[in-house]
Amino acid sequence: MRTQVAIIGGGPSGLLLSQLLDVHGIDSVVLERKTKDYVLGRIRAGVLEQGLVRLMEQAGVATRLHSEGYRHDGALVSYENETFRIDFAAHTRQSVIVYGQTEVTRDLYAAREAANGKIIYEVEDVVIHGADTDAAHVTFTVDGKDRRIDADFIAGCDGFHGVSRQSIPLDVRREYEKLYPFGWLGILSETPPVNHELIYASSKR
Structure with missing residues (x-):
């Protein structure tokens, strides 16, 4: 199989890239190691900044x-007994849109399917060959059968633990990381919102 761009990873990043390429008439094939239902079953955060919103508009998937989606011009920060508001619109002249990442992915899947975009699910043993050459290609297996894709470009959209990052030679790869001394806890609750904007709360627990 041959394509202009082979995309490893069928989450929102890989799908958005494939859709943007399609808008510009560039052919691509997306490789995803899970099923579509599995990908859509992963619940993720949903605060979209304007950069992503503009990309979704350019890709024709923002309707x-x-x-x-819910537009938020600011957010509340709650710490112990104090609460204060950060006004995004006043400080940056931008807002954010609360719209679940799962819904972003759903919209991108619909767009790729409407355009007859090529997505191969349940791929295994993905290997990038010749990443430091002009003749890179990808091999993988589907249903136990060996497959190969030759492409002008290979885009790794499979995250930190994916095969793409590991395929970059160590003498070339540069990693930049910042660790924050806190974690996030998300709870889904079928209750009315307590405020029309997001509240970020800090707890000693």
Whole structure:
């Protein structure tokens, strides 16, 4: 198989890249190690900054985002007994849109399927060959059968633990990381919102 761009990873990053390439007439194939239902079953955060919103608009997949998403011009920060508001609009002249990452992925899947985009699911043993050459290609297996994709470019959109990062030679790869001394806890609750904007709360627990 041959394509202009082989994309490893069928999450929102890989799908958005494939959709943007399609808008510009560039062919791509997306490789995803899980099923579509599995990907759509992963619940992730949903605060979209304007950069991503503009990319979704350029990709032609922002209709539902704008009709069903919630625009927030700021956020509240709660710490012990104090609460204060950060006004995004006043400080940056930008807002954010609360729209679940799962819904972003759903919209991108719909767009790729409508355009007959090529997505191969349940791929295993993905290997990038010749990443430091002009003749790179990808091999993988599907249903126990060996497959190969030759491409002009290979885009690794499979995250920190994916095969793409590990395929970059160590003498070339540069990693930049910042560790924050806190963690996030998300709870899904079928209750009315306590405020029309996001509240970020800090707890000693």
